[in-house]
Amino acid sequence: EAAVTQSPRNKVTVTGGNVTLSCRQTNSHNYMYWYRQDTGHGLRLIHYSYGAGNLQIGDVPDGYKATRTTQEDFFLLLELASPSQTSLYFCASSVRDTEVFFGKGTRLTVV
Amino acid sequence: DAKTTQPDSMESTEGETVHLPCSHATISGNEYIYWYRQVPLQGPEYVTHGLQQNTTNSMAFLAIASDRKSSTLILTHVSLRDAAVYHCILRVHQGGSAKLIFGEGTKLTVSS
Numbered sequence: 241e242a243a244v245t246q247s248p249r250n251k252v253t254v255t256g257g258n259v260t261l262s263c264r265q266t267n268s269h270n271y272m273y274w275y276r277q278d279t280g281h282g283l284r285l286i287h288y289s290y291g292a293g294n295l296q297i298g299d300v301p302d303g304y305k306a307t308r309t310t311q312e313d314f315f316l317l318l319e320l321a322s323p324s325q326t327s328l329y330f331c332a333s334s335v336r337d338t339e340v341f342f343g344k345g346t347r348l349t350v351v
Numbered sequence: 352d353a354k355t356t357q358p359d360s361m362e363s364t365e366g367e368t369v370h371l372p373c374s375h376a377t378i379s380g381n382e383y384i385y386w387y388r389q390v391p392l393q394g395p396e397y398v399t400h401g402l403q404q405n406t407t408n409s410m411a412f413l414a415i416a417s418d419r420k421s422s423t424l425i426l427t428h429v430s431l432r433d434a435a436v437y438h439c440i441l442r443v444h445q446g447g448s449a450k451l452i453f454g455e456g457t458k459l460t461v462s463s
Contacts, residue, residue: 246396264402271450273450273451275453280376281455282438282453282454282455282456283395283438284453285450285451285452285453290448296449296450299452309419320368328392330394330395332394332395332451339397340385340387340389340397341397342394342396342453343391343394344393344394345392345394
């Protein structure tokens with residue numbers, strides 16, 4: 241089964257700090273996604289990518305940058321973290337029109 | 352953007368069959384219907400997906416209306432392990448990439 245590995249699993253940072261969330265998938269899937277999930281809400285799409293060097297804007301992109309350096313690696317960058325970005329972040333990957341695999345999530349707290 | 356509508360919550364008892372409805376009135380012809388489930392503090396878990404025909408696997412049966420504007424996920428003989436939030440999702444193809452648009456999901460409670 242395809243694996244999606246997120247790191248770190250937990251992160252605490254201060255307001256205004258820099259944070260990078262990492263995601264690696266091991267099956268050379270084309271599509272990769274970053275979502276955030278807040279209490280009482282469904283998953284909301286931040287950014288996604290079709291392949292290395294490709295980036296697409298999601299539904300809640302403000303305050304986030306992303307970079308797809310290789311087919312396997314997708315990073316989410318928070319350059320000036322704010323308390324509103326405290327959330328549970330999920331990375332996912334897939335081949336077109338097939339099952340989407342999710343990572344276990346990263347819990348980010350901005351104090 | 353394509354969207355889905357699901358009831359906020361449903362309740363069931365162990366051993367019952369549960370029908371989880373989803374409305375997607377604005378679905379496009381090339382959009383797939385995916386179902387995922389999620390328990391607290393875990394990533395979503397794939398359940399099933401389909402385009403037009405009903406589908407079945409070891410986890411569930413997916414019934415898709417002939418006009419594709421609604422679907423129903425059917426869980427048979429539910430157990431306590433089936434308690435989760437069930438997400439009905441459309442797979443949108445836009446600008447050369449495919450993205451998932453999540454609804455709020457249905458929280459399924461299973462009692463013994």
